[in-house]
Amino acid sequence: MSLLTVGTVAFDTIQTPLGKAEMVVGGAATYISLAASYFTKSINLVSVIGDDFPQAELDYLSSKGVDLKGLQRKAGEKSFFWEGRYHDNMNARDTLDTQLNVLAEFKPVLPEAYRNAQYVMLGNLTPSVQQEVLDQLTARPRLIVLDTMNFWMDTALDSLLDVIKQIDVLVINDEEARQLSGEYSLVKASKKIIEMGPKYLVIKKGEHGALLFYGDNIFFAPALPLADVFDPTGAGDTFAGGFIGYLSETGDLSFENMKRAVIFGSAMASFCVEQFGIERLKGLSRIDIINRVEKFVQLVNFDANI
Amino acid sequence: MSLLTVGTVAFDTIQTPLGKAEMVVGGAATYISLAASYFTKSINLVSVIGDDFPQAELDYLSSKGVDLKGLQRKAGEKSFFWEGRYHDNMNARDTLDTQLNVLAEFKPVLPEAYRNAQYVMLGNLTPSVQQEVLDQLTARPRLIVLDTMNFWMDTALDSLLDVIKQIDVLVINDEEARQLSGEYSLVKASKKIIEMGPKYLVIKKGEHGALLFYGDNIFFAPALPLADVFDPTGAGDTFAGGFIGYLSETGDLSFENMKRAVIFGSAMASFCVEQFGIERLKGLSRIDIINRVEKFVQLVNFDANI
Numbered sequence: 001m002s003l004l005t006v007g008t009v010a011f012d013t014i015q016t017p018l019g020k021a022e023m024v025v026g027g028a029a030t031y032i033s034l035a036a037s038y039f040t041k042s043i044n045l046v047s048v049i050g051d052d053f054p055q056a057e058l059d060y061l062s063s064k065g066v067d068l069k070g071l072q073r074k075a076g077e078k079s080f081f082w083e084g085r086y087h088d089n090m091n092a093r094d095t096l097d098t099q100l101n102v103l104a105e106f107k108p109v110l111p112e113a114y115r116n117a118q119y120v121m122l123g124n125l126t127p128s129v130q131q132e133v134l135d136q137l138t139a140r141p142r143l144i145v146l147d148t149m150n151f152w153m154d155t156a157l158d159s160l161l162d163v164i165k166q167i168d169v170l171v172i173n174d175e176e177a178r179q180l181s182g183e184y185s186l187v188k189a190s191k192k193i194i195e196m197g198p199k200y201l202v203i204k205k206g207e208h209g210a211l212l213f214y215g216d217n218i219f220f221a222p223a224l225p226l227a228d229v230f231d232p233t234g235a236g237d238t239f240a241g242g243f244i245g246y247l248s249e250t251g252d253l254s255f256e257n258m259k260r261a262v263i264f265g266s267a268m269a270s271f272c273v274e275q276f277g278i279e280r281l282k283g284l285s286r287i288d289i290i291n292r293v294e295k296f297v298q299l300v301n302f303d304a305n306i
Numbered sequence: 307m308s309l310l311t312v313g314t315v316a317f318d319t320i321q322t323p324l325g326k327a328e329m330v331v332g333g334a335a336t337y338i339s340l341a342a343s344y345f346t347k348s349i350n351l352v353s354v355i356g357d358d359f360p361q362a363e364l365d366y367l368s369s370k371g372v373d374l375k376g377l378q379r380k381a382g383e384k385s386f387f388w389e390g391r392y393h394d395n396m397n398a399r400d401t402l403d404t405q406l407n408v409l410a411e412f413k414p415v416l417p418e419a420y421r422n423a424q425y426v427m428l429g430n431l432t433p434s435v436q437q438e439v440l441d442q443l444t445a446r447p448r449l450i451v452l453d454t455m456n457f458w459m460d461t462a463l464d465s466l467l468d469v470i471k472q473i474d475v476l477v478i479n480d481e482e483a484r485q486l487s488g489e490y491s492l493v494k495a496s497k498k499i500i501e502m503g504p505k506y507l508v509i510k511k512g513e514h515g516a517l518l519f520y521g522d523n524i525f526f527a528p529a530l531p532l533a534d535v536f537d538p539t540g541a542g543d544t545f546a547g548g549f550i551g552y553l554s555e556t557g558d559l560s561f562e563n564m565k566r567a568v569i570f571g572s573a574m575a576s577f578c579v580e581q582f583g584i585e586r587l588k589g590l591s592r593i594d595i596i597n598r599v600e601k602f603v604q605l606v607n608f609d610a611n612i
Contacts, residue, residue: 017490088490184323184394187533208514211531220605222526225517227493259608290612299526300606302565306596 003248004114004141005032006046006133007123007237008103009053009071010080013096014276017088018230024277025057027080028123028147031234033066034281035241035268036121038289039249041065044114046133048102050077060282069111074102090232091206110136119248121240122146122167127160134166143253145169145244146198147236150176165197169258171240173204186211187218200258202243204236212262214255221262222299224270224292231276235269238281242268267292309554310420310447311338312352312439313429313543314409315359315377316386319402320582323394324536330583331363333386334429334453337540339372340587341547341574342427344595345555347371350420352439354408356383366588375417383408396538397512416442425554427546428452428473433466440472449559451475451550452504453542456482471503475564477546479510492517493524506564508549510542518568520561527568528605530576530598537582541575544587548574573598 007028014021029047036043043066051073058068083097108129115138122130124147134144144167152160153176164170170193174186180196181189190201190213201213207229212219243265250257267289274280313334320327335353342349349372357379364374389403414435421444428436430453440450450473458466459482470476476499480492486502487495496507496519507519513535518525549571556563573595580586 185533185535187531205514208511209528218531218605219608220528220531221608222515222528222606225493225524225526227491229491256609260611263608263610293610293612297610299524300528302525302527302569303562304569304599304603305566306599 002042002044002114002117003036003040003119003121003244004044004046004110004117004133005029005036005121005123005241006108006130007032007121007125008080009045009047009049010082012081012233012277013083014231014233015085016090016229016231017086018228019276021231021276025054026082026234026277028125028234028237030061030278031237031272031281032121032123032241032244033061034064034278035238035265035272036245036248037064037066038268038284038286039242039245039264043067044070044111044117046070046108046110046114048072048074048106050079050102051075053079070109070114072102072106072109077102084233086232090229091208093232108133108136118142119244120144121244122163123237123240124149127152127156127163130163131159134163143168143244143247145171145240147171147240148176150179153179161196167198169200169202170198171202171204171236171243173206173236177201177203190218202262204239206232206235210239210262210266212258214258217255219255219259219262221259221266222296223266224295224299226270226273229273232273233276234278235272238272239265239269241265263293263296264289267296308348308350308420308423309342309346309425309427309550310350310352310416310423310439311335311342311427311429311547312414312436313338313427313431314386315351315353315355316388318387318539318583319389320537320539321391322396322535322537323392324534325582327537327582329387331360332388332540332583334431334540334543336367336584337543337578337587338427338429338547338550339367340370340584341544341571341578342551342554343370343372344574344590344592345548345551345570349373350376350417350423352376352414352416352420354378354380354412356385356408357381359385376415376420378408378412378415380408390539392538396535397514399538414439414442424448425550426450427550428469429543429546430455433458433462433469436469437465440469449474449550449553451477451546453477453546454482456485459485467502473504475506475508476504477508477510477542477549479512479542483507483509496524508568510545512538512541516545516568516572518564520564523561525561525565525568527565527572528602529572530601530605532576532579535579538579539582540584541578544578545571545575547571569599569602570595573602
């Protein structure tokens, strides 16, 4: 079923303890779309780029089933750029440079064919832009998932809370959950956040896995222990793309299937961090993904014998 | 089967974001013995206290099946004392005071009946004291488990490495594993540490769960998400006590059963942190423990449907 995603399509320069990559293709919507493309071939992307963005990269996205009619191209302008450096603990990073460029004046415009989307992934962006996407939909989607970050909690909390009221699943990290709720305990944080509107809450903990909250139910998905994490950039977006991609493929919004979606999202994220940028997300096979999910099964599998 | 444990029996003063407890009973061997007592009633404790330690607390340990013939009591001296303050992130803490007292000159002496122990838990102590315990055994135990800390890596690395060569399971936290191996990645760290001698390695990650490494196999046990963590003091020792207690009860040293032991250890630790000191470890029932283990089963349970 059709999946609409909004987010950045951008360039990143990334330093990690294992190396550096300059001006590589990135952006939330890029990672989301690529990850989701392994589950559905009906992906509509809403974003903006400058005329510096390589056509070959756009052609690649198209070849993966990503429709780019909603991608605005601004002549004479530059694409969004982010530069960051990760610590040894790759859950922590410093932003070295952010150039908004085309993003500064971004007004999302949904082509007619996008407006009846059944699955909507609002990638991390200004909450008002996320709202403008929702406002252009002609009917309530089956599922709206939103990602955000602490920056918007600091600078646009009211509009963020307004959007959060309208969604089904909020996907944030542990620090963001603590900031949004004012609670240190993630269990307490989850209760407060679910009162803000979303039925489901996913709290990503990076190398420590992810928690899915629904009513009084908690599901925990581990992260796969890896010998080398080359680059965590985009892992959260890749998780979100795998998560909503799996849900749109299966069409099943039960808690049991949400758990599976968290595992498939985690599996996609575990690929993402194995190379810089989007490289590892190119050319995976269905068998690669199934084998990776099987590793998650094995990792936590035990017979309590009680 | 008989379980021998060595470690501190002590007093702690503890500050956490949720409160303070002064001069409460603690110590590695206390937590280990109490946790293990839910699985075996044949526990032999080797430690030292001053004449300030309340007889009622010793009687309580005896009532739980803990034999105290190996507990030295030094007239006119004081018991080991530790004072610490935990951060909001309870994986981090500051030591405010350490008074070795009776521990400064501690020479463990194993009563004759302890020397053929089949399960040995070497709690966190000077590596030379852990070695002296091993030296007094008359036969190789079925299983030797060792806990240690970064302080001994800084101050007594050679003797620590000597003891580690002789054991079966090393139980340490993530920071300690990184320091001991010089590797940031826990997967790489585990390979180096297993080359040091132990067949099994458990890496405790506090609120982020625990990893069990054996050859190329990795098992991950989550920590239970709790609304309130009152006091993490002793959680690692309680984990170790539940772990070896379960193994001594079942007598099965297969990887499958080690996985179960990690879950039972995690379940015991999840009780420990719910109150200050050892309070929550008093008066649990077998049903309480089974119900808690069932929560771990539910927390990670999913059907991948692949």
